[in-house]
Amino acid sequence: MAIQLQQALAVGKYLVTQRLKGRKHFPLVLMLEPLFRCNLACSGCGKIQHPSEILKQNLTPEECFAAVEECGAPVVSIPGGEPLLHPQIDEIVKGLVERKKFIYLCTNGLLLEKSLAKFQPSPYLTFSVHLDGWRELHDKCVNRQGVFDKAIAAIRAAKTRGFRVTTNTTIFEGTDPQQMQEFFDFLESLGVDGMMISPGYSYEWAPDRDHFLKREQTKALFRQILTPWKKGQKKWDFNHNPLFLEFLMGEQDFECTPWGSPSYSVLGWQKPCYLLNEGHYSSYRELIEKTDWNNYGRASGHPKCADCMVHCGYEPTAAMAAMQPENMGKAIASLFGSWQE
Numbered sequence: 525m526a527i528q529l530q531q532a533l534a535v536g537k538y539l540v541t542q543r544l545k546g547r548k549h550f551p552l553v554l555m556l557e558p559l560f561r562c563n564l565a566c567s568g569c570g571k572i573q574h575p576s577e578i579l580k581q582n583l584t585p586e587e588c589f590a591a592v593e594e595c596g597a598p599v600v601s602i603p604g605g606e607p608l609l610h611p612q613i614d615e616i617v618k619g620l621v622e623r624k625k626f627i628y629l630c631t632n633g634l635l636l637e638k639s640l641a642k643f644q645p646s647p648y649l650t651f652s653v654h655l656d657g658w659r660e661l662h663d664k665c666v667n668r669q670g671v672f673d674k675a676i677a678a679i680r681a682a683k684t685r686g687f688r689v690t691t692n693t694t695i696f697e698g699t700d701p702q703q704m705q706e707f708f709d710f711l712e713s714l715g716v717d718g719m720m721i722s723p724g725y726s727y728e729w730a731p732d733r734d735h736f737l738k739r740e741q742t743k744a745l746f747r748q749i750l751t752p753w754k755k756g757q758k759k760w761d762f763n764h765n766p767l768f769l770e771f772l773m774g775e776q777d778f779e780c781t782p783w784g785s786p787s788y789s790v791l792g793w794q795k796p797c798y799l800l801n802e803g804h805y806s807s808y809r810e811l812i813e814k815t816d817w818n819n820y821g822r823a824s825g826h827p828k829c830a831d832c833m834v835h836c837g838y839e840p841t842a843a844m845a846a847m848q849p850e851n852m853g854k855a856i857a858s859l860f861g862s863w864q865e
Contacts, residue, residue, distance in 0.1 A: 527718065527763055528688075530647055531599070531626045538598045539847055549783045549812050551597035552840040555798055557789035558583040558616060562606045564632050566666045579605075581790040585615045591788040592625060594808045601628045601652075601785075608635040614642035621648045628652045630692065632666065633675030636682060645686040650717065652692045653679055657699070657707055665696075676714070683715050690718040690763045697724070697737050701748035708760045718763030722835045723772065739831045743774030764835070767851060768842035772833060776845070780821035780829065784840025786811060796820050797837065800828060 535552070542550045561579045583591075592600060600620055607613050608631055620627050630652045643649065656665045659672040682689045691711055695704065711719055723742040737745065750773055752758040762769060770776045787794040792804035793811040797820065805811045821837070822829050845851055 527765075528647060534626070535598050535843065536847070539843060543847070549817065551595050551784060551786050552781075552843055553599040553601055553785045553836070554592060554595045554597040555601050555603060555785055555787040555836065556583075556588055556591060557603055557605065557787060557798075558588060558607060558610050558613070559790065560605045561609055562604055562632075563609065563634055564606070564666045564668060564671070578790065582610055582612075583788075583790055585612050585619055588616050589619050589623070591808070592620060592623065595786060595788070597625075597786075599626045599628070601630060603630040606632055606635065608639050613639075617643060617649060621646050624648060626650075628690070630654065632671065633678045634671065636675075636678035640682060640685055640687070643687070645688070647688070650688040650690055651682055652690045652720065654693075655691050655711070656694055656696075658703060658710075661703075665694075679714055679716065688717045690720060691716055692720045692722075694722055694724050695737070695745065695749070697741060699745060699749075701745065704749050705752060705758070708758070712760060716761075718761050720763045720835070721772075723833050737831070737833075739833060742772060742831075742833050746772040747774060765839065765842040765846055767845050768835065768839050771838055771842060776842070778838050778841040778845065779823050780832070780837035781840040781844070782817060782820040782837055783812065783815075784843075785836035799832065799834065799836070 539552075559579075559582045560574050602613075602616070604610075607629055610616070613629075617627060617629060626648055628650050631654070633653045633655075636651060636653065653675050655672070655675055656662045662672040662675075663669050679689050679691075693704075693707075708719060723737045723746070746769075750769060753760050753762075753769075754773070767776055767778075771778050782796050785798075786808065787798035788808075789804075792806050793808055794800075794804055795802040795811065796815045796817070800820075805814065818824060820826055820829055822832070
């Protein structure tokens with residue numbers, strides 16, 4: 525079981541509560557970016573393209589806690605940059621655990637092994653290690669040799685010390701489906717607590733935007749990769765709602781929920797999605813109340829949303845769809861690893 529039962533029950537309760545309160549625009553995952561600084565320069569990421577004065581800034585723990593309280597999402601993803609570069613990241617994580625938020629600390633793995641002593645294993649804390657494929661491919665994606673081996677060593681060390689560890693893989697144009705399937709087999713052999721996958725999206729600040737997938741390419745590629753899993757031939761544990769994976773395969777037709785994964789950083793609350801560079805609001809309330817949400821998502825006709833199938837917009841949609849009576853059996857079965865086609 526990839527998504528632990530405790531988290532699934534807490535998120536399910538939260539979703540039901542929002543529905544009972546009649547709320548339409550509510551967050552599921554807060555993307556908390558305490559810094560943009562990083563120790564890598566990945567070709568598919570644009571975070572380090574910020575000016576140097578921005579890259580030097582950090583959110584304080586108090587600013588992080590205030591954003592979490594203001595937003596109210598049950599899950600907090602901590603991307604970056606590289607969060608382990610933050611001098612108070614252990615204090616931030618400790619405070620979020622005390623608030624009983626389910627935390628996914630995203631890391632490239634370079635600093636993970638030597639940072640483990642700063643943290644305590646908890647059902648509320650998961651290290652999410654970025655791995656885009658086998659050694660040659662991954663090191664090419666991050667523009668540095670040796671990163672794959674260091675990340676694998678860190679995963680093993682973290683698991684030995686009792687931490688929850690998941691992986692996060694971005695799949696780009698030209699990915700070999702068989703190699704990716706073999707890579708998933710390898711990750712399972714490491715004993716990871718789940719795998720996350722997402723199609724690459726043309727983030728406008730990314731140095732390399734030539735290898736991102738169009739919508740129909742995404743569906744075709746993910747069908748090739750995931751069919752053995754869907755047929756029960758592979759027992760891969762994905763840290764996703766199965767409806768989201770069916771969406772990637774073209775078997776579900778969802779619209780984006782752009783307010784489902786708001787992003788807060790040293791610049792404020794991003795309008796309206798971390799993949800779009802349209803400015804920032806100073807408060808979460810402003811983001812929700814001042815954004816014309818009809819202007820975003822595929823149905824809006826927004827050209828930058830046309831090919832996007834990224835988890836930050838569609839995983840919240842899948843979560844809400846799982847609450848529908850016709851889908852609840854499938855969602856529940858997946859928690860216990862028994863869902864198959």
